[in-house]
Amino acid sequence: MGTVRCLLLAKKDPEKWKVFSELESLEKLRRGSMQWKADLESIGKFIPRFFKTTDFSEDLIMKTVGILQINGHEVPVTDPPHVAIFKNASFLEHSCHPNLAKSFTKDGHLILWAPKAIKRNTHLSICYSDAVWGTQERQQHLMHTKIFKCECERCLDVTEFGTNYDGFKCTTPDCIGVILPSSLKEWNSKWRCSTCGNHVDILFIKDILEKAGKDLNPMTRTADNCIKYIQNYQKWLTNRHFYICQAKIQLVQLIGTDPKELMTVPEDKLNLKLEYCKELLDLYEKLAPCEIRMLGTFCFELHSAIAEHTRRVALKTSLSPKNMLEESLLYVDKCINYLQHECDIFVEGHILKQAKINRDALRMVLVM
Structure with missing residues (x-):
């Protein structure tokens, strides 16, 4: 139509x-x-x-x-x-x-x-494509829909600004290097380790990626399944590989989906949420700085997790939680900045409203 x-x-x-x-x-x-x-x-x-x-x-x-x-x-x-x-x-x-x-x-x-x-x-x-996708996926999408091969600074840098977003762990024993294509032009042919120079068969790369994609997409969305997926594919993929990151994104959203549920989350899961939220926020602020809905959501998730961690610390010790409350306020402020133009017909618009309420409450507590 x-x-x-x-x-x-x-x-x-x-x-x-x-x-x-x-x-x-x-x-x-x-x-x-x-x-x-x-x-x-x-x-x-x-x-x-x-x-x-x-x-x-x-x-x-x-x-x-x-x-x-x-x-x-x-x-x-x-x-x-x-x-x-x-x-x-x-x-x-x-x-x-x-x-x-x-x-x-x-x-x-x-x-x-x-x-x-x-x-x-x-x-x-x-971005005419999806900035959260890996390089090959973005390249294929742009060629299919916009009829051009992207040669932006991110695509030409196979490390994607040092994040190794498409990287594999080196298969050589005791080597901590990262396996990546030699260049964008050689994406489908020559992959080698940046440290030891070991060359890897492209068929091995494609086989792991195919399996990782097939296992992730139909996976039942539970925190335990996400953890198992991450542990399994970290044998081959870097910690910041886009498939690993997709599983981490799902995981942080599944751990404590609302404040009441967050209060009952086991300590190890809460710590995992804090760790992955900070890691993902740092990664995507560098890699996809205009994915504002995702970044704003990460900031809100992190703010909520820090606030819950602060509550638990305050119950167990006599230590002042002021520093932790200030950190929580920092991230809720960042959330509001990222989501400032989101209207309330979107989930992010509702997150924005709640973030403003939480920010005002935190400010009141901190001046007491």
């Missing part, structure tokens, strides 16, 4: 149609691809036949499809989400390490903002 609505703009709103039709469609690059052929059958040929119209040629329909695919933004304010075109946002560059975050109002308007200061004359960018 999105394609039809855009085509109808030519008569209903010629001015908007002019703006829309001048956007990039990459039609020449898309033409002949598997996706283009599928779109031709399901959209290009379907619309004239279903609506019994000759007003729109196949070429015009396919160009419109291309404009929507290349420039469209998924707007999550409806169920299911819809795709919208924002003229100014269409001119923003792509980067897997962008400097602009996206938020949406209740009415579906786009808010672009910078979580961190941007230096003068720096190009503005958003």
Whole structure:
């Protein structure tokens, strides 16, 4: 229906149609691809036949499809989400390490903002893919949907800013090095250890990744299953590998899903939540600084876990918990900053409201 609505703009709103039709469609690059052929059958040929119209040629329909695919933004304010075109946002560059975050109002308007200061004359960018994915997944997605090979600073650095987000542990005994591709161009061929130089068969890499993906996706979401998954795949994958991190994200969300439940969480699980929250926040602030909903949620989870840890310490000892309360306040403030533009139709909007309540309560306690 999105394609039809855009085509109808030519008569209903010629001015908007002019703006829309001048956007990039990459039609020449898309033409002949598997996706283009599928779109031709399901959209290009379907619309004239279903609506019994000759007003729109196949070429015009396919160009419109291309404009929507290349420039469209998924707007999550409806169920299911819809795709919208924002003229100014269409001119923003792509980067897997962008400097602009996206938020949406209740009415579906786009808010672009910078979580961190941007230096003068720096190009503005958003991520056309998912910044939490590994390099190969982002590369494949961008080639399939946007028809280009990304060569941003993050993709060209196989260590992903020193995080080793795609890294494997070296298979050589006693070596603590990390196995990564020699370069982005050699992603599907040459992997070697950064310390001992040991070369690893790409088939071994692909086999482990295939198994890790298959085991993670259908896994029953329990804290114990996440812990078992992490322990198993840390035999081969680095502590910050994207599959390990996905399991850690699920784990921190499963341990104490609300304040009352958090109060009954065993000490070892609470400590694990604290450890992984800090680790994940540090990682993604470096790797995906504009994934503000995820970062804000991490900050809230960490604030809550620290507050609960403080409560337990205060019950057991006569030590002043002021330092721990100040740390809890630090993270709830960071949460509010990350989620400041989230509206209350989203879970993150409700987290924002609760974070403000918790912040005010903490401030009152600290001045007593």
